[in-house]
Amino acid sequence: MSDCLFCKIIKNEIPSKIVYRDDLVTAFWDIHPQTPVHILIVPNQHIAGAAELTPAHAETLAAMFVAANAIAAEHGVAQSGYRLTINQGPDSGQAVFHLHLHLFGGKRMSDRRG
Numbered sequence: 685m686s687d688c689l690f691c692k693i694i695k696n697e698i699p700s701k702i703v704y705r706d707d708l709v710t711a712f713w714d715i716h717p718q719t720p721v722h723i724l725i726v727p728n729q730h731i732a733g734a735a736e737l738t739p740a741h742a743e744t745l746a747a748m749f750v751a752a753n754a755i756a757a758e759h760g761v762a763q764s765g766y767r768l769t770i771n772q773g774p775d776s777g778q779a780v781f782h783l784h785l786h787l788f789g790g791k792r793m794s795d796r797r798g
């Protein structure tokens with residue numbers, strides 16, 4: 685999608701700190717990290733949000749979680765723990781309408797929100 689921020693990051697049209705890429709997903713540091721490790725894992729295919737997911741996205745969705753686990757290990761938080769969050773729609777505060785899995789880690793998260 686030409687005017688989508690994360691599509692532009694995936695295509696290297698705007699700079700980002702990419703940490704992982706394969707045929708299905710790309711992952712990069714959040715520009716405003718909320719925790720010592722805060723990485724976004726996104727499908728290479730444009731999907732506006734979790735509400736658009738269908739069984740046809742199963743492989744992509746699995747790839748996002750498998751990538752998240754590998755990234756957690758690479759960033760030293762696999763044992764200490766991490767939080768995976770997807771925001772969907774206005775009440776969640778979703779700001780970018782390209783599906784993304786937040787990976788938060790590197791500190792004890794006392795609340796339930798990330």
Ligand code: AMP
Binds near residue numbers: 700
């Ligand atoms: P959400 O509220 O779930 O839609 O989260 C969007 C996230 O994208 C926020 O945590 C932002 O800090 C992050 N973000 C916005 N612009 C960029 C960017 N250019 N590169 C990396 N992360 C970004």
Ligand code: ZN
Binds near residue numbers: 685691731
């Ligand atoms: Zn997009």
